[in-house]
Amino acid sequence: MTDSRIDFRQAKFLISAPDIAHLDEHLPGDVGVEIAFAGRSNAGKSSALNQLTEQKNLARTSKTPGRTQLINVFALDEHRRLVDLPGYGFAQVPLAMKKKWQQALGQYLQERACLSGLVVLMDIRHPLKDLDMQMIEWAVDCDIPVLALLTKCDKLAQSARMKTVNEVRKTLADFGDGVKVEPFSSLKGTGKPKVLSILNEWCHPDWLVEALADAEQE
Numbered sequence: 210m211t212d213s214r215i216d217f218r219q220a221k222f223l224i225s226a227p228d229i230a231h232l233d234e235h236l237p238g239d240v241g242v243e244i245a246f247a248g249r250s251n252a253g254k255s256s257a258l259n260q261l262t263e264q265k266n267l268a269r270t271s272k273t274p275g276r277t278q279l280i281n282v283f284a285l286d287e288h289r290r291l292v293d294l295p296g297y298g299f300a301q302v303p304l305a306m307k308k309k310w311q312q313a314l315g316q317y318l319q320e321r322a323c324l325s326g327l328v329v330l331m332d333i334r335h336p337l338k339d340l341d342m343q344m345i346e347w348a349v350d351c352d353i354p355v356l357a358l359l360t361k362c363d364k365l366a367q368s369a370r371m372k373t374v375n376e377v378r379k380t381l382a383d384f385g386d387g388v389k390v391e392p393f394s395s396l397k398g399t400g401k402p403k404v405l406s407i408l409n410e411w412c413h414p415d416w417l418v419e420a421l422a423d424a425e426q427e
């Protein structure tokens with residue numbers, strides 16, 4: 210079956226790399242589909258990956274911002290991968306180190322051809338900071354679909370949560386259908402079915418579905 214739903218619980222750790230040169234060395238190549246999780250340090254990227262894959266310790270989480278300093282890649286299947294990117298915007302690290310991560314992040318985003326979708330995670334209490342906007346604008350320019358995920362939504366009451374979601378939707382509406390906005394809680398699992406459905410869609414770009422169908426017929 211070429212259009213079956215991806216079981217995100219199957220995710221397996223594949224590789225940690227300081228930059229994309231290492232990815233190219235250790236992966237079959239810049240092929241298939243990668244969905245990357247980006248966001249400020251402490252936004253909840255690693256926690257979201259663990260919740261979505263139902264694995265407590267797939268990605269390392271931490272109370273200390275700046276925990277994910279490498280590009281961590283997880284395989285869903287032979288053709289699809291999830292990527293936990295180093296967080297940005299974290300002030301309390303030495304400048305040289307910060308530059309190194311930001312360079313790795315920028316290079317991944319600019320040069321990784323198999324990047325097929327970008328999840329931009331933002332704490333629902335502090336959404337749309339400058340670097341988040343830059344990230345979203347950049348992806349839209351490159352025709353990469355974006356999911357703006359408003360994390361830690363368990364920290365707000367339902368009314369405040371929906372107010373922020375609506376405000377962010379309004380701000381990002383100019384970008385069109387390529388940018389979606391959803392609330393999420395890794396703690397409670399809120400928003401999980403919706404997110405999985407969006408990621409599943411990104412896992413099935415037309416070109417891959419067609420290639421797999423052709424391969425099946427051969």
Ligand SMILES: Nc1nc2c(ncn2[C@@H]2O[C@H](COP(=O)(O)OP(=O)(O)OP(=O)(O)O)[C@@H](O)[C@H]2O)c(=O)[nH]1
Binds near residue numbers: 250255256295
């Ligand atoms: N209440 C609540 N806390 C959360 C949620 N998601 C993450 N956290 C907490 O936020 C902190 C940071 O979470 P991480 O998942 O490590 O954040 P990250 O974006 O991977 O951070 P870096 O790796 O430093 O870039 C941890 O203390 C988590 O327990 C959530 O949905 N609700």
Ligand SMILES: [Mg+2]
Binds near residue numbers: 293
């Ligand atoms: Mg992390």
